[in-house]
Amino acid sequence: MFLNNDKNKVSLVISRLRGRAATWAHALRRTNPVNPAFLSWFQFRALMNSLFEDTYYLEQVRHDFRALKQKGSACNFSIEFKTFASILQLDEGTMISKYKEKLKDTVQQGIAYTTGITSFELLVAKSIEIDQVLYKIAKASTKKDESRAQKPISKDSTPSQPKNSSSSHSKHSTQQNVSAPQAAPHPSHPRGPLSQEEQAHREANHLCMYCGDGDHQIQDCPRLQSAVKKGHAKPHYTVSSVSAAPSTSTVTVVPPMGNPPPQGSKQQDH
Numbered sequence: 001m002f003l004n005n006d007k008n009k010v011s012l013v014i015s016r017l018r019g020r021a022a023t024w025a026h027a028l029r030r031t032n033p034v035n036p037a038f039l040s041w042f043q044f045r046a047l048m049n050s051l052f053e054d055t056y057y058l059e060q061v062r063h064d065f066r067a068l069k070q071k072g073s074a075c076n077f078s079i080e081f082k083t084f085a086s087i088l089q090l091d092e093g094t095m096i097s098k099y100k101e102k103l104k105d106t107v108q109q110g111i112a113y114t115t116g117i118t119s120f121e122l123l124v125a126k127s128i129e130i131d132q133v134l135y136k137i138a139k140a141s142t143k144k145d146e147s148r149a150q151k152p153i154s155k156d157s158t159p160s161q162p163k164n165s166s167s168s169h170s171k172h173s174t175q176q177n178v179s180a181p182q183a184a185p186h187p188s189h190p191r192g193p194l195s196q197e198e199q200a201h202r203e204a205n206h207l208c209m210y211c212g213d214g215d216h217q218i219q220d221c222p223r224l225q226s227a228v229k230k231g232h233a234k235p236h237y238t239v240s241s242v243s244a245a246p247s248t249s250t251v252t253v254v255p256p257m258g259n260p261p262p263q264g265s266k267q268q269d270h
Contacts, residue, residue, distance in 0.1 A: 006041040013044070021052055061087050070104045074131035077103070078124045095120045099127075107131050 014025045025048075028035060037044040065084040070077040081102065085095050099120065100111060110130035117123050194202075194209075202209055209218040218224060 007039050009041045010038050010044045021048065024051065058087075069102050070107065073135070074103070074107060074124075074128045078128065092120055096123055099123060103127055104131070106134050110134070 014022070014029070017025055029038065037047050061084060065088060068081065068084065078099075081095075081099055085098075090098070100108060100123070103111065107127055107130050110133075111117070111123070111127060114126055114130075117126060199209070201207075202212060205214065206217075207214050208216055208221050210221045210224045213221070216222075
């Protein structure tokens with residue numbers, strides 16, 4: 001065939017050259033047509049490489065190959081490794097030793113327990129298999145850890161609502177206390193008498209004479225009713241007797257439990 005002859009192969013390559021390489025080849029043929037490089041493909045290629053090959057390119061490839069390590073999947077790593085090995089023209093033994101050296105530690109441990117690896121391609125296939133198994137195990141373990149981490153969160157989120165509601169309730173209670181600063185706490189025992197100033201303040205502001213709340217009067221006071229049930233107070237009554245005489249009226253006032261009427265307030269003469 002045509003390409004079985006080195007002279008024909010060199011002639012075909014020269015016809016395909018462009019730029020500076022084409023100018024060099026045609027000039028060489030015109031000046032020295034019997035140059036041995038035109039009769040041997042290997043000599044012609046070596047001559048071309050010495051003139052046009054980027055010597056820094058091979059050095060950069062070697063540097064990148066030394067820094068090569070498996071960071072992702074073994075499948076992608078094997079493709080990248082084979083590319084470097086082809087450029088650097090590594091032999092079978094070197095490829096096997098370098099490939100093992102650059103694998104992940106976990107994959108290297110799996111390869112160490114594997115027997116019967118006699119070729120580079122078998123080593124690559126076995127490393128991909130081990131890497132996939134390790135990836136599935138790690139993925140399943142991650143999902144299990146995430147499910148365990150989510151369980152305490154779901155438990156804690158349920159009682160957080162009552163906590164917020166209690167906070168809002170306490171905030172609402174604080175607002176109520178601000179609007180009614182004179183409200184007294186629920187009495188757990190009979191209280192003492194109110195001062196005249198306090199009685200006058202509650203009467204002027206229409207507050208309950210028992211608890212000081214502005215939402216009701218003493219006859220409707222729930223705290224008084226609760227105290228009556230516990231025996232801490234007597235029932236309140238508002239019956240007032242007014243004499244028919246226009247000049248004199250008698251008013252009887254029964255204050256809350258524990259508030260004896262002040263001296264001289266039972267009867268007022270007008």
